[in-house]
Amino acid sequence: MSTHLDHDQQHTTTEPPVLTPQHLGPAAQGASSLTATDVSCWFGSRQVLERCSLSMEPGKVTALIGPSGCGKSTFLRTLNRMHEVVPGAKIAGTVELDGQDIYGEDLGVTEVRMAIGMVFQKPNPFPSMSIRDNVLAGLRLSGKSAGDKDTVVEESLRRAGLWNEVKDRLHDGGMSLSGGQQQRLCIARSLAVHPRVLLMDEPCSALDPISTRVVEETVIELAHQITIVIVTHNMQQAQRVSSQCAFFLVEEQKQPGRIVEAGDTATLFTNPKDQRTLDYVTGRFG
Amino acid sequence: MTLLDDAPLADGAGAAGGAAKGMPEQPKRKVRGLTRPEWAEYAIALVAGISLALLLRTLLDWDDVMGSAIIAGIAFIGVHYLIVRERTSPDVALDKVVTTMMWTVGAVIVAMLLWMLSYVAVRGLKLLNWTFLTTDLSTTGSLEEGGGALHAIIGTAEQVAIATMVVVPVAVLTAVYLHELKGRLAGLIRFVVDSLSGVPSIVAGLLIFTVWPGYAGIKASAALAILTLPIVTRASEEILRTVPDSLREASLALGAPQWKVVLRVVLPTARTGLATATILGVARMAGETAPALYTAFGSASVNLNPLNGSQSSLPLFVWDLIRVPDQRQNDRAWAGALVLVIIVLVLFATARWLSARADKKLGRR
Numbered sequence: 158m159s160t161h162l163d164h165d166q167q168h169t170t171t172e173p174p175v176l177t178p179q180h181l182g183p184a185a186q187g188a189s190s191l192t193a194t195d196v197s198c199w200f201g202s203r204q205v206l207e208r209c210s211l212s213m214e215p216g217k218v219t220a221l222i223g224p225s226g227c228g229k230s231t232f233l234r235t236l237n238r239m240h241e242v243v244p245g246a247k248i249a250g251t252v253e254l255d256g257q258d259i260y261g262e263d264l265g266v267t268e269v270r271m272a273i274g275m276v277f278q279k280p281n282p283f284p285s286m287s288i289r290d291n292v293l294a295g296l297r298l299s300g301k302s303a304g305d306k307d308t309v310v311e312e313s314l315r316r317a318g319l320w321n322e323v324k325d326r327l328h329d330g331g332m333s334l335s336g337g338q339q340q341r342l343c344i345a346r347s348l349a350v351h352p353r354v355l356l357m358d359e360p361c362s363a364l365d366p367i368s369t370r371v372v373e374e375t376v377i378e379l380a381h382q383i384t385i386v387i388v389t390h391n392m393q394q395a396q397r398v399s400s401q402c403a404f405f406l407v408e409e410q411k412q413p414g415r416i417v418e419a420g421d422t423a424t425l426f427t428n429p430k431d432q433r434t435l436d437y438v439t440g441r442f443g
Numbered sequence: 444m445t446l447l448d449d450a451p452l453a454d455g456a457g458a459a460g461g462a463a464k465g466m467p468e469q470p471k472r473k474v475r476g477l478t479r480p481e482w483a484e485y486a487i488a489l490v491a492g493i494s495l496a497l498l499l500r501t502l503l504d505w506d507d508v509m510g511s512a513i514i515a516g517i518a519f520i521g522v523h524y525l526i527v528r529e530r531t532s533p534d535v536a537l538d539k540v541v542t543t544m545m546w547t548v549g550a551v552i553v554a555m556l557l558w559m560l561s562y563v564a565v566r567g568l569k570l571l572n573w574t575f576l577t578t579d580l581s582t583t584g585s586l587e588e589g590g591g592a593l594h595a596i597i598g599t600a601e602q603v604a605i606a607t608m609v610v611v612p613v614a615v616l617t618a619v620y621l622h623e624l625k626g627r628l629a630g631l632i633r634f635v636v637d638s639l640s641g642v643p644s645i646v647a648g649l650l651i652f653t654v655w656p657g658y659a660g661i662k663a664s665a666a667l668a669i670l671t672l673p674i675v676t677r678a679s680e681e682i683l684r685t686v687p688d689s690l691r692e693a694s695l696a697l698g699a700p701q702w703k704v705v706l707r708v709v710l711p712t713a714r715t716g717l718a719t720a721t722i723l724g725v726a727r728m729a730g731e732t733a734p735a736l737y738t739a740f741g742s743a744s745v746n747l748n749p750l751n752g753s754q755s756s757l758p759l760f761v762w763d764l765i766r767v768p769d770q771r772q773n774d775r776a777w778a779g780a781l782v783l784v785i786i787v788l789v790l791f792a793t794a795r796w797l798s799a800r801a802d803k804k805l806g807r808r
C-alpha cells in the first residue's frame with residue numbers, strides 16, 4: 158500500500174491529497190464506534206471522573222482536551238481496560254465497542270486490548286528487542302498468529318510513516334532511534350495487531366515540532382482506516398487532527414472531572430455552548 | 444537528539460553521523476582538565492607537603508613511612524587550601540580540598556586492591572604452572588616437588604555449578620513473585636529472605652552437616668545455596684525494579700497476559716543485570732570456605748563424583764595447606780589462592796563485558 162505522508166513520497170508516485178479533517182469524507186470502511194456511557198472512575202476512594210458519556214465515531218479522530226489533572230488520561234485508559242491495572246482502581250458505567258460492552262462477560266481483556274490499541278505519552282519501545290521485533294511484539298505477546306511477518310512489519314511501519322527511515326536497519330535495537338522515531342515505532346507496534354480503535358495519550362508531548370508534524374500526519378492518514386481518540390494539550394493540534402472534540406474539566410477543587418462539552422471540533426473551538434469551553438480554547442484559563 | 448535527526452526528509456541512516464561531505468576532517472580538541480595556575484598550585488603544595496614531612500622526619504628522628512606519608516598528605520591539602528584561597532575564594536578552595544580528598548580515598552582503595560592482588564600474584568606465581576593445574580596431591584608427599592590443585596579446581600567447579608543451577612532459577616522466580624506478581628505472601632517471603640541473608644556461613648555448613656550427614660560435594664553445594672540464595676534474590680529484585688513500568692504497561696496494552704509480560708519483556712530487558720547478579724553470586728560462592736568444611740570436607744585426590752565421598756575445593760585447599768608449618772605446602776596454598784583470585788576476576792570481567800556489550804547492542808548509552 159502507499160501512504161500519503163510526504164516523506165514517503167520520494168519513493169512513490171501518487172499525488173498527495175491535501176489532508177485536513179474536513180477532507181476526511183465518509184467514515185472509513187470497517188472502522189468501529191466506541192461509546193462510553195456514564196463512566197465514573199475512582200483511585201481507591203477518590204473519585205476522579207463523574208458520569209462521562211462520549212460517543213467516538215467510527216473512522217474519525219476524537220480529541221480530548223482540558224486542563225491538567227482533569228482525568229483525560231484516566232478516561233482514555235478506561236476505554237481499553239488499562240485503568241484497572243492500577244491497584245485499587247474502580248470503574249462504573251459502560252464502554253461499548255460496536256455495541257458490545259468491553260467490560261461484559263463476552264469479551265476477554267486480551268481481546269479488548271488487541272481491538273483497542275494504545276500509544277503512550279512517552280515513547281516506550283522494548284529495549285530488549287530490535288525494531289522488527291518491536292513491531293511484531295504485539296502479535297507475539299497476545300498470541301495472535303502473524304501470517305507473513307515481513308509483510309506485517311513493512312505494512313505497520315509504512316502506516317506509521319517510519320518505513321523509509323528504518324527499512325535498512327530493522328535489526329538495530331529499538332532504543333537506537335530518535336525520540337520521534339521511537340514514538341512512530343510505538344504507533345507501528347500498536348497497528349501491527351490491526352486494532353479497530355487507537356487511543357493516543359499526548360503522543361507528541363515529548364517530541365520536537367518536526368516529529369510532531371509527522372505523527373500528526375500519521376494520525377490524519379490513519380483516520381481513514383480506524384477510529385482514533387487522542388488526548389492533547391495543544392489546541393492547534395486538536396484543530397488540525399480531530400473532527401470531534403470533548404472538553405474535560407474539574408469544576409471545583411477535590412471534585413471529580415466531567416465532560417463539559419463535546420461535539421464537532423470546529424463548533425467547539427469557534428462557537429462553544431459553554432463559557433468555560435470558550436475560555437479554555439481561547440487560552441483564558443487552564 | 445537534534446531537530447535534524449528527526450527530519451522526515453533525512454535519508455534514514457545515511458544522514459546521521461559521519462563527517463559532512465566535502466569538508467576536511469576537523470581536528471578534535473583535547474578537553475583541558477586543569478589550567479596552568481592550577482597545576483602550579485598543586486606542584487607548590489606537593490613540594491611543601493613533602494618537604495614538611497621530610498623535615499619532621501629528620502628533626503624528630505622518625506622512621507615510620509606510613510606516618511610521614513599521612514603528614515605529607517595533610518600538609519599538602521592544607522597548603523593547597525591556603526594558596527587557592529589566596530588566589531580565588533574560600534568556596535573554590537574548599538571545593539579543591541574535597542576533590543583532593545575524594546581522589547585520595549579512591550587512590551588508597553585502588554592501591555590496597557593492587558597491593559593485595561600483586562602480593563597474591565607474587566607469592567602464588569612461584570608454583571603456578573601447568574603441572575599445578577593438572578595434577579592433584581594424592582601421590583605427592585608434602586616435601587616432594589610437583590603436585591597441584593586439580594582436585595580442588597574440579598571440586599570448586601562442581602560445587603559452585605550445582606549450587607548455581609539451584610540458586611538462579613529459585614532466586615529469579617522468587618524475585619518475580621516479589622516484584623512482578625506482588626503476591627500475597629510477598630511480605631513473609633521478603634522477611635524470610637532477609638533473615639536468611641544474616642545466616643553466618645559456618646552455620647549454613649553446620650546445618651547441612653546435621654540434617655544431611657556424610658561428606659559429599661553436593662552437600663557443600665547445598666550450604667553454598669543457602670548462603671547465596673538471599674543475596675541473588677535481593678539483587679534480582681533490585682534489577683527487576685530497574686525495568687521501567689512503562690514497558691509493562693505497553694505490553695499489557697498490547698493484550699499480553701501477565702506471564703508473557705514477565706517472560707517476553709521484563710526478563711529479557713533485565714537479562715544482563717540478572718547475568719551480572721548471577722556471576723557475582725558465583726564469585727561469592729567460589730570464595731567461601733566455611734560452608735565446605737563439614738560438608739565436602741576436603742581431600743587430596745580428584746573426586747569427580749559430587750554425590751559421594753569427600754571432595755576438595757580451592758578455599759579448602761588453601762585453608763588446609765596454609766595451616767601447616769611447611770614452606771612448600773604454604774607455597775601451594777598461595778598458588779591455590781592465586782587460581783581462586785584469577786577465577787573471580789575473570790568472572791567479574793565477564794559480568795562487566797556482558798553488560799557493556801548488551802548496552803551497546805541495544806543502543807543505550
Ligand SMILES: Nc1ncnc2c1ncn2[C@@H]1O[C@H](COP(=O)(O)OP(=O)(O)OP(=O)(O)O)[C@@H](O)[C@H]1O
Pocket residue numbers: 200205223224225226227228229230231232243
Ligand atoms: N495512579 C493513580 N493513583 C491515584 N490517583 C491518580 C492516579 N493517576 C491519576 N490520578 C489522579 O487522577 C486525576 C486525573 O488524572 P489524569 O492523569 O487522568 O489527568 P490528565 O487529565 O490526564 O492530566 P494531564 O493533562 O496532566 O495528563 C488526577 O487528579 C490525578 O491526581
Ligand SMILES: [Mg+2]
Pocket residue numbers: 229230231358
Ligand atoms: Mg494525562
